[in-house]
Amino acid sequence: MDARTPGRVTLVGAGPGDPELLTLKAVRALEQADIVLVDDLVSPEVLVHAPRARVVYVGKRAGRPSTPQDRINGLLVRLARRGWRIVRLKGGDPMVFGRGGEELLALRRAGIEADVVPGITSGIAVPATLGVPVTHRGLVTGVALITGQCRDEREPDWQALVRSGLTLVVYMGLARLPRIVASLQQAGLAASHPALAIQDGTRATQRQVAAPLSALAGAVEAAGFAGPCLIVIGEVTRLAATDLSTLCIGDAA
Amino acid sequence: MDARTPGRVTLVGAGPGDPELLTLKAVRALEQADIVLVDDLVSPEVLVHAPRARVVYVGKRAGRPSTPQDRINGLLVRLARRGWRIVRLKGGDPMVFGRGGEELLALRRAGIEADVVPGITSGIAVPATLGVPVTHRGLVTGVALITGQCRDEREPDWQALVRSGLTLVVYMGLARLPRIVASLQQAGLAASHPALAIQDGTRATQRQVAAPLSALAGAVEAAGFAGPCLIVIGEVTRLAATDLSTLCIGDAA
Numbered sequence: 001m002d003a004r005t006p007g008r009v010t011l012v013g014a015g016p017g018d019p020e021l022l023t024l025k026a027v028r029a030l031e032q033a034d035i036v037l038v039d040d041l042v043s044p045e046v047l048v049h050a051p052r053a054r055v056v057y058v059g060k061r062a063g064r065p066s067t068p069q070d071r072i073n074g075l076l077v078r079l080a081r082r083g084w085r086i087v088r089l090k091g092g093d094p095m096v097f098g099r100g101g102e103e104l105l106a107l108r109r110a111g112i113e114a115d116v117v118p119g120i121t122s123g124i125a126v127p128a129t130l131g132v133p134v135t136h137r138g139l140v141t142g143v144a145l146i147t148g149q150c151r152d153e154r155e156p157d158w159q160a161l162v163r164s165g166l167t168l169v170v171y172m173g174l175a176r177l178p179r180i181v182a183s184l185q186q187a188g189l190a191a192s193h194p195a196l197a198i199q200d201g202t203r204a205t206q207r208q209v210a211a212p213l214s215a216l217a218g219a220v221e222a223a224g225f226a227g228p229c230l231i232v233i234g235e236v237t238r239l240a241a242t243d244l245s246t247l248c249i250g251d252a253a
Numbered sequence: 254m255d256a257r258t259p260g261r262v263t264l265v266g267a268g269p270g271d272p273e274l275l276t277l278k279a280v281r282a283l284e285q286a287d288i289v290l291v292d293d294l295v296s297p298e299v300l301v302h303a304p305r306a307r308v309v310y311v312g313k314r315a316g317r318p319s320t321p322q323d324r325i326n327g328l329l330v331r332l333a334r335r336g337w338r339i340v341r342l343k344g345g346d347p348m349v350f351g352r353g354g355e356e357l358l359a360l361r362r363a364g365i366e367a368d369v370v371p372g373i374t375s376g377i378a379v380p381a382t383l384g385v386p387v388t389h390r391g392l393v394t395g396v397a398l399i400t401g402q403c404r405d406e407r408e409p410d411w412q413a414l415v416r417s418g419l420t421l422v423v424y425m426g427l428a429r430l431p432r433i434v435a436s437l438q439q440a441g442l443a444a445s446h447p448a449l450a451i452q453d454g455t456r457a458t459q460r461q462v463a464a465p466l467s468a469l470a471g472a473v474e475a476a477g478f479a480g481p482c483l484i485v486i487g488e489v490t491r492l493a494a495t496d497l498s499t500l501c502i503g504d505a506a
Contacts, residue, residue, distance in 0.1 A: 020278035023373065028273065093377055094386075096396070101386030101492055108384070108494065118378035120276065124346055125371035131361070133347075133354030135400070141409045143349070144419060146395030147388070156394045160416035164409070166397060239354055241361065 007080035009107055011094040012087050013119015017228075018202035019045035021120045029117050033087040035079055037072065041091030041228060043203070050087065069099060073106035080112040091228075093121040097147050097171050121145070123169040126201030126230050130208060131241035134167045139235050142166045148173025148180055148231070155183075162187040167234035174229040178217040184233065189213055196232040196240070199225045210237060260333035262360055264347040265340050266372015270481075271455035272298035274373045282370055286340040288332055290325065294344030294481060296456070303340065322352055326359035333365045344481075346374040350400050350424050374398070376422040379454030379483050383461060384494035387420045392488050395419045401426025401433055401484070408436075415440040420487035427482040431470045437486065442466055449485040449493070452478045463490060 010029045015021035030036065030049035038047070040059035047055060058067040058075070067075075072088075079086050094100030094116055107114040123145045124134055134143040144164065146156050149172040161168055162184060173180055177197075185191065191214035198208040211219040213233065220229070263282045268274035283289065283302040291300070293312035300308060311320040311328070320328075332339050347353030347369055360367040376398045377387055387396040397417065399409050402425040414421055415437060426433055430450075438444065444467035451461040464472040466486065473482070 015276070018278070020281070021276050021371065023268070023274050023276050024280070025271070025273035027277070093381075095381045095388065096377055096386075097388050098386075099390060100381075101384075101389040101489070104384050104386070105492065114384075116381040116384070118274065118373050118381050120371050120373060121377060124349055124374060128346075128348045128353075128369040128371050131354075131357050131367075131369070133349075133351075133357070135348065135350050135398070136354040137352060138407070141403055141407055142397055142399030144395055144397045144417070145388070146419070150394055154391070154394055157417050160413045160418075163413035164397070164417055165413075166399070236354070239358065 006113065007082060007084045007086060008113040009076050009080050009086045009088055009103075010115055010117055011100045011103060012089050012117045013093040013098070013121075014042045014046050014089050014091055015120040016092055016122035016125050016202045017043055017200065019043045021125065021202060022046055022049070023117065023119070025117045026119065029087050030089070032085055034084040036087045036089050037076065038089045039091055042089050046089065053087070069102060073103055076103060076107060077110040077112060080107070090119070093119040096121045096123070096145060122201050122228075122230055123171060126198050127169070127196070127232050127237075129202055129206065130196070130198070132196065132232065132236055132239055134169060134232070134236060136236050136239060140165060140167050143169060145169050145171065147171050148176050158183040158187040162189050167232065167236050170231040170233070173231045174220070174225060177220060177231065180231070181213055181217050184213060189233070193233065194235060194237045196237040197225060197229055198232070199227060199229045201228070201230055210240065258336050259366065260335060260337045260339060261366040261368075262329050262333050262339045262341055262356075263368055263370055264353045264356060265342050265370045266346040266351070266374075267295045267299050267342050267344055268373040269345055269375035269378050269455045270296055270453065272296045274378065274455060275299055275302070276370065276372070278370045279372065282340050283342070285338055287337040289340045289342050290329065291342045292344055295342050299342065306340070322355060326356055329356060329360060330363040330365060333360070343372070346372040349374045349376070349398060375454050375481075375483055376424060379451050380422070380449070380485050380489075382455055382459065383449070383451070385449065385485065385489055385492055387422060387485070387489060389489050389492060393418060393420050396422060398422050398424065400424050401429050411436040411440040415442050420485065420489050423484040423486070426484045427473070427478060430473060430484065433484070434466055434470050437466060442486070446486065447488060447490045449490040450478060450482055451485070452480060452482045454481070454483055463493065
């Protein structure tokens with residue numbers, strides 16, 4: 001460190017879990033970092049690329065005590081002002097439900113240089129582990145990535161989402177799954193509409209259940225899912241590699 | 254190669270353009286490949302990771318002659334049956350408008366082992382180069398990735414997409430941009446709704462224009478955009494790094 005050189009912050013996406021899903025650019029940023037501020041969801045193996053950095057954990061896992069966003073923003077600004085090269089390492093992609101935009105704004109307001117190294121987002125990569133493409137020509141014109149963790153006043157417009165016909169990928173939807181399923185059925189999705197829930201995607205501990213929409217919440221509960229979970233709703237889930245059929249549990253109610 | 258060993262195919266995402274946005278897993282797949290089947294949109298620098306592989310170009314760029322998908326599928330199957338290790342290298346992510354699902358199905362039907370190494374998708378990474386997050390807490394509950402290249406009968410439901418309130422990211426939307434903009438305005442988006450078009454995202458040749466929706470097509474034409482182009486529509490585009498404001502051209506009609 002040279003205190004006379006202005007510091008800088010790089011927001012880096014660590015990908016969905018598999019440490020090999022880090023980009024070459026992320027590796028280079030980690031190698032050059034003085035300090036790494038890291039989320040709970042990042043695989044510890046990723047940190048081997050930052051052998052000379054001081055590692056600071058600022059966990060942000062749903063339902064557990066975590067560092068408030070304002071404090072993280074403040075910490076980034078203070079450390080950068082001391083001239084350090086900082087990597088802010090996040091699970092997935094920093095700009096997809098990762099609050100990367102909020103951190104960039106805080107840094108920009110403080111006059112600190114910042115950039116982004118994108119990461120593989122779980123909403124696309126995790127279904128791919130099962131052979132499920134989130135888009136498929138002739139079947140869907142696109143995919144919606146949405147958060148299941150939102151305040152009531154910011155509830156997604158499920159009616160519009162269903163009408164859009166897009167594949168729906170819900171991040172952090174586990175806690176509110178019964179309510180999400182009910183909203184989707186009220187919006188017109190059939191009880192038999194195919195769906196998929198995946199826990200710990202791309203990690204050695206990955207598990208999944210396929211079920212018709214109306215049975216999804218029960219299937220997920222029966223499987224004892226907890227922690228990071230991704231929900232995929234749409235015809236594309238039928239394209240899963242055949243051995244997934246053994247995981248189909250429950251019937252349309 | 255050993256002809257007695259069954260071959261296998263790995264669909265690999267090369268990311269949006271910057272060769273450093275390749276994952277470690279993609280590099281390993283390329284290093285081990287006997288043959289690489291590659292799209293036009295993949296940066297040539299990516300192929301340095303496959304020094305011992307035979308490289309076959311099967312271009313699939315909009316509006317140019319390219320290898321029909323059926324022929325690519327057939328070629329993958331034939332080569333795999335000869336026992337080769339094949340990497341099918343695609344721009345972006347194989348499962349996002351990349352026809353990865355179609356190739357996986359063809360391989361599965363032929364009894365050939367296949368897997369997917371996800372890539373960074375341009376719809377998320379390219380806005381990030383400008384400081385634009387596709388999701389932003391308090392502003393949007395998610396993002397829709399949609400294709401602008403579709404047959405008439407498969408036109409996206411623009412009404413539903415607008416009503417969803419999601420950030421809209423349109424891949425391959427350049428050729429039909431005036432029509433897409435008209436559809437969005439008919440669906441209720443204001444002429445002044447903020448939008449962004451980016452060409453050659455994450456490459457040294459990247460260029461962008463920010464404009465209110467009604468002026469976007471004109472601005473893109475004035476800038477002479479051609480080739481791979483990404484359209485981002487939504488309030489999040491206002492979060493772009495301040496120096497983007499100098500690129501704002503045109504007024505709401």
